[in-house]
Amino acid sequence: MDISFFVFSGTGNTKLICSLFAEKLNGMGNKASIERIKKDTLITAEPECLVIAYPVHAFNAPAPVLSFIRRIKKSEKRPAAYLIETSGEPLGLNDAAFLKPRKLLEKKGYDVRGFFSYVMPYNIIFPHSDGMASRMLSVAKRRIESDAATIANFGENAVRIGAFKRIVSAILRIEHPAMPWIGRHYKVTNDCIGCGLCEKNCPEHNIRISNGKPVFGNDCSGCMGCAFTCPKDAIRISILDGWRVNVKYDFNTRPATDDEICHYLRSSYLRYFHKWENRTENHLEIIRT
Ligand SMILES: Cc1cc2nc3c(=O)[nH]c(=O)nc-3n(C[C@H](O)[C@H](O)[C@H](O)COP(=O)(O)O)c2cc1C
Numbered sequence: 001m002d003i004s005f006f007v008f009s010g011t012g013n014t015k016l017i018c019s020l021f022a023e024k025l026n027g028m029g030n031k032a033s034i035e036r037i038k039k040d041t042l043i044t045a046e047p048e049c050l051v052i053a054y055p056v057h058a059f060n061a062p063a064p065v066l067s068f069i070r071r072i073k074k075s076e077k078r079p080a081a082y083l084i085e086t087s088g089e090p091l092g093l094n095d096a097a098f099l100k101p102r103k104l105l106e107k108k109g110y111d112v113r114g115f116f117s118y119v120m121p122y123n124i125i126f127p128h129s130d131g132m133a134s135r136m137l138s139v140a141k142r143r144i145e146s147d148a149a150t151i152a153n154f155g156e157n158a159v160r161i162g163a164f165k166r167i168v169s170a171i172l173r174i175e176h177p178a179m180p181w182i183g184r185h186y187k188v189t190n191d192c193i194g195c196g197l198c199e200k201n202c203p204e205h206n207i208r209i210s211n212g213k214p215v216f217g218n219d220c221s222g223c224m225g226c227a228f229t230c231p232k233d234a235i236r237i238s239i240l241d242g243w244r245v246n247v248k249y250d251f252n253t254r255p256a257t258d259d260e261i262c263h264y265l266r267s268s269y270l271r272y273f274h275k276w277e278n279r280t281e282n283h284l285e286i287i288r289t
Helices: 013-027 063-070 092-107 130-152 163-172 175-184 197-201 225-229 238-243 266-288
Strands: 002-007 031-036 049-055 080-087 111-119 207-210 213-216
Touching: 002 013, 013 031, 013 049, 013 080, 013 130, 049 063, 049 092, 063 092, 063 175, 080 092, 092 111, 092 163, 111 130, 130 266, 175 238, 197 207, 197 225
Parallel strands: 002 031, 002 049, 049 080, 080 111
Antiparallel strands: 207 213
């Protein structure tokens, strides 16, 4: 089966998850392709199975993901679609970020059959430890073993989004008009070497290098790709600067033990890790016997 992944990823987490999916699906005899969602990305040929993946931004899908879905041509064949999201927090509230993309895709004639959400390290607020990042990825890898099979078999994976999640998500959708305004006020320090990495990575083509320094336009989506990957940590993200994260996570380090889990939302992270570590262990045990 041809499975087309369209991925919005500011700092690489969502892209990494989708690469693992694609690897697994290809190993199962499918043909999975990955294309990055950028300002001008279009679906040129209708896929047999469409997967759209993105990070959660303020309990919502990032604005460019919604614009991308609005550009999709309406289908008469009701192709299968799946949504994948990554988030920094293991909170059920993040499921609300499935709402809008699901609604828009259904309007385009797609049969949205499943929703998968993975916790990955923060790219804003504070950096997780490498050990936390490594444990998150290890849980994701185990889950992808069975989640990829669900997609390959056109299976279903439902999610329940109640009234509270809908209300919080609707209020925080203010992020969509706010981010272009905040992004217009990004600045660079004298440490900037004009390497152009920020310009190259920006999915919205919102950065151009002028006189050796980045100039920020009016289309920032707040993905943090520029500030997170700047080799000199020279980008200042306006009123969000206290939350700026500039790290390169080492996913190959030893996974954090339970005692090493961060204090912030500690019990939620532990619940998330234990839930999936136990479930996949039982699942693998059933396969082995
Ligand atoms: C502007 C912004 C808002 C975010 N809001 C949330 C949020 O509401 N909930 C959450 O769990 N993580 C949130 N995050 C964290 C990201 O969803 C998480 O780090 C994600 O894995 C980043 O994926 P990427 O590397 O593919 O961009 C936010 C990140 C950014 C940049």
